[in-house]
Amino acid sequence: MSAIGVIARPDLAEAAPVLRELVRWLRQRGAQVVLEERTAALADGTGGDWTLAPGREVAAQVDAVVVLGGDGTLLGASRLIPAERPIPVLGVNFGSLGFLTEVTLGELYPTLESVLAGRYKYEERRMLRGLVRRQGQPDLCDDALNDVVVTKATLSRIIELDVSVDGLFVSTFRADGLIVSSPTGSTAYNLAAGGPILHPTLPAIVLTPICPHMLTNRPLVVNDGSAIEVRLRSPQDGEVHLTFDGQRGFPMRGQDSVHITRSPRTLRLVAAAGRDYFAVLRTKLKWGESTVRERG
Secondary structure (H helix, E strand, C coil): CCEEEEEECCCCCCCHHHHHHHHHHHCCCCCEEEEEEHHHHHHCCCCCEEECCCCCHHHCCCCCEEECCCCCHHEEEEHCCCCCCEEEEEEECCCCCCCCCEEEEHHHHHHHHHHHHCCCEEEEEEEEEEEEECCEEEEEEEEEEEEEEECCCCCCCCEEEEEEEEEEEEEEEEEEEEEEEEHHHHHHHHHHCCCCCCCCCCCCEEEHHHCCCCCCCCCCCCCCCCCEEEECCCCCCCCCEEEECCCCEEEEEECCCEEEEEEEEEEEECCCCCHHHHHHHHHHHHCCCCCCCCCC
């Protein structure tokens, strides 16, 4: 690989020395370095030995992307990778959890050596696409790696959502909202709301109501080839919001509908050598650890 892009959380001061060393390390191996515009401020002291590009143009110029930050940084970066060119993305964890940015600082360079040599281990992570129709016409569209969520505003009452799958009516959910999650996102908001954990390679989508009025409204798992429609049942202008990965949000109007399908875009996520998905679950969710602290 001849060109590597780097995207870092711009306000992450502790990433600055790592970024500078990373740029030097890549240049010593003959790789061209392309930095995302906001990332460049952290690279002072590297002599400008890199190319600058806006976020959406980074992926078009490189063979792989390194993300320095937490899962939120990687979620944002995932939407920058074009569907027609799913280049590998290596996430380095600076956050508190790191389900997606599972590579540690100690594993960065051995893993990157494998990427440069084309011998890396990776997983293809499915993404979702959400399309809003307003008065029957397409209004906005975006992709999400984790989830597309319809939720009530801060002070609004419970909302009513008519949900259909492949044109077949499922139910009217009276709840605080609805999470439509990919397998990757099943360990995020979906898990906190009581939804199931899905293996990331499973071709499925999970619908999880948020604090439903009826206790029998449980999470529902459908095939990821399904077309899901979520329609506001009554006029609720300004009281309902649609979010993509918790990063991009839009107010919804009465009678708006959201159509959610599998996105043509995927994320080719580089995995650390010697670590499997269940090891990540055990580590991140602290499975098997004693919940009783010994008293001194």
